[in-house]
Amino acid sequence: MLASLAGYLGDLDRAEEAAQEAFAVAAARWPETGVPDNPAAWLVTTARNRAIDRIRRERTLAEKLHLLPAPEAAVDEFDDSPIKDERLELIFTCCHPALALEAQVALTLRALGGLETADIARAFLVSEETMKRRLTRAKAKIKAAGIPFAVPDERLLPDRLDAVLAIIYLIYNEGYSGRVDLGAEAIRLGRVLAALLDGQPEAHGLVALMLIHQARQAARFDGDDLVLLEDQDRSLWDRTLLAAGRAELNRAVELGGGGPYVLQAAIASLQTRERIDWPRVAGLYRRLAELTGSPVVELNRAVALAQAGDPAAALSAVDRLDLDGYLYFHSTRGELLRRLGRDAEAGAAYRRALDLATTTPERRFLTRRLEEL
Amino acid sequence: MQYALMFYAEPGEEAELSDAERAAAKAEYEALRDDPRFVSGAQLQPAETATSVRVAGGRTLLTDGPFADTKEVLGGICLIEAANLDDAIELAAAIPVARHGGVVEVRPLVGLR
Numbered sequence: 061m062l063a064s065l066a067g068y069l070g071d072l073d074r075a076e077e078a079a080q081e082a083f084a085v086a087a088a089r090w091p092e093t094g095v096p097d098n099p100a101a102w103l104v105t106t107a108r109n110r111a112i113d114r115i116r117r118e119r120t121l122a123e124k125l126h127l128l129p130a131p132e133a134a135v136d137e138f139d140d141s142p143i144k145d146e147r148l149e150l151i152f153t154c155c156h157p158a159l160a161l162e163a164q165v166a167l168t169l170r171a172l173g174g175l176e177t178a179d180i181a182r183a184f185l186v187s188e189e190t191m192k193r194r195l196t197r198a199k200a201k202i203k204a205a206g207i208p209f210a211v212p213d214e215r216l217l218p219d220r221l222d223a224v225l226a227i228i229y230l231i232y233n234e235g236y237s238g239r240v241d242l243g244a245e246a247i248r249l250g251r252v253l254a255a256l257l258d259g260q261p262e263a264h265g266l267v268a269l270m271l272i273h274q275a276r277q278a279a280r281f282d283g284d285d286l287v288l289l290e291d292q293d294r295s296l297w298d299r300t301l302l303a304a305g306r307a308e309l310n311r312a313v314e315l316g317g318g319g320p321y322v323l324q325a326a327i328a329s330l331q332t333r334e335r336i337d338w339p340r341v342a343g344l345y346r347r348l349a350e351l352t353g354s355p356v357v358e359l360n361r362a363v364a365l366a367q368a369g370d371p372a373a374a375l376s377a378v379d380r381l382d383l384d385g386y387l388y389f390h391s392t393r394g395e396l397l398r399r400l401g402r403d404a405e406a407g408a409a410y411r412r413a414l415d416l417a418t419t420t421p422e423r424r425f426l427t428r429r430l431e432e433l
Numbered sequence: 434m435q436y437a438l439m440f441y442a443e444p445g446e447e448a449e450l451s452d453a454e455r456a457a458a459k460a461e462y463e464a465l466r467d468d469p470r471f472v473s474g475a476q477l478q479p480a481e482t483a484t485s486v487r488v489a490g491g492r493t494l495l496t497d498g499p500f501a502d503t504k505e506v507l508g509g510i511c512l513i514e515a516a517n518l519d520d521a522i523e524l525a526a527a528i529p530v531a532r533h534g535g536v537v538e539v540r541p542l543v544g545l546r
Contacts, residue, residue, distance in 0.1 A: 206521070
């Protein structure tokens with residue numbers, strides 16, 4: 061509804077205001093008159109009419125008046141024409157890279173997720189006042205700087221889609237915070253995006269990745285201890301989410317996808333199989349490392365190599381990486397050295413990892429590994 | 434909508450370009466004037482030629498040099514008429530300084546009503 065109004069009015073603030081007014085009118089009227097046949101259309105039309113009234117009142121310049129479209133229908137007559145879906149335009153506006161990253165996240169949750177400002181503030185650990193200012197500033201920039209309310213043309217689309225996907229994944233990774241389940245919200249947004257932009261493999265890839273992660277959510281923690289994939293209780297996995305994730309992955313592959321999200325989803329999917337095909341996982345990590353140039357991905361590739369039965373090759377891959385400040389670099393080295401029977405070096409690596417550990421579960425895990433040597 | 438494009442660069446950065454690159458950049462700046470979005474523009478003399486002026490208590494105070502003492506200095510400005518921010522960004526990204534280590538700041542102008 062907000063997207064449709066924002067598209068019509070070209071202004072997020074007005075759209076929000078108008079939507080609130082329409083709900084207020086509905087709350088007052090529906091108990092007496094009954095709910096109209098098409099409540100959504102009723103709300104949109106009412107909101108539009110209210111917004112137009114308001115704009116007319118606000119604008120005193122006579123020449124502006126004739127530029128405004130006339131209300132198409134009085135509040136009580138309705139056609140059954142479907143409401144134009146403008147959520148796609150809205151998401152590209154909210155995730156425009158000319159806005160600060162934190163503003164993009166907040167706007168997306170507010171305008172597309174329909175979350176309350178107070179809940180978004182709580183999820184990101186800032187005061188409601190700060191979040192309100194952040195949203196106001198972002199909306200003011202959209203208007204003043206002329207950030208378009210449009211799906212980018214073909215030349216811009218790949219970059220802008222990347223930006224949108226990054227925001228959704230960022231929201232997903234915030235997880236469950238305060239009263240809002242941001243993980244579920246991100247999946248919902250991703251699904252809307254993938255459906256509206258069907259034909260974009262990376263959008264399906266991201267949805268697949270989030271669904272497969274989500275399916276394993278209940279098994280990832282034992283108290284606050286992180287449970288490694290190989291030790292997870294598979295009976296806790298959500299089979300429905302897993303199947304939905306694999307279906308999205310298949311769609312992405314059908315579309316010829318091979319971008320970072322599709323690769324990550326394919327890796328996550330392989331890792332949920334009864335028998336994990338580690339050489340294939342290592343191969344996918346290799347492709348992902350080539351695309352992203354990320355040493356952390358390369359570290360994961362090394363782990364897959366070790367799981368595939370070649371800890372020596374894994375160790376030589378790890379030793380080429382420049383990740384000295386990274387806990388998992390040292391814990392991975394420790395694990396590989398242990399498997400190769402080089403216990404003294406393994407101990408040194410685990411101790412280095414322990415120095416870098418910041419959380420109690422990490423420390424507990426590493427101490428246990430050290431004791432087992 | 435009208436936008437100002439402001440070109441910032443570290444002085445001397447252009448000197449690192451080869452003659453061919455510099456000639457190509459010059460041609461691109463001149464071609465800007467033929468873009469349908471171009472309204473007006475100017476290249477500025479180096480920052481050392483700047484004088485900053487302020488008036489306090491009725492007295493005009495002068496300082497040698499540009500207002501902000503930053504590594505990157507304003508080297509040129511250009512006013513354009515673009516459909517929206519994406520349209521303006523497209524033009525900004527095509528300006529040579531943006532890929533030669535400098536920055537193009539895009540600012541909407543206050544609209545005339």
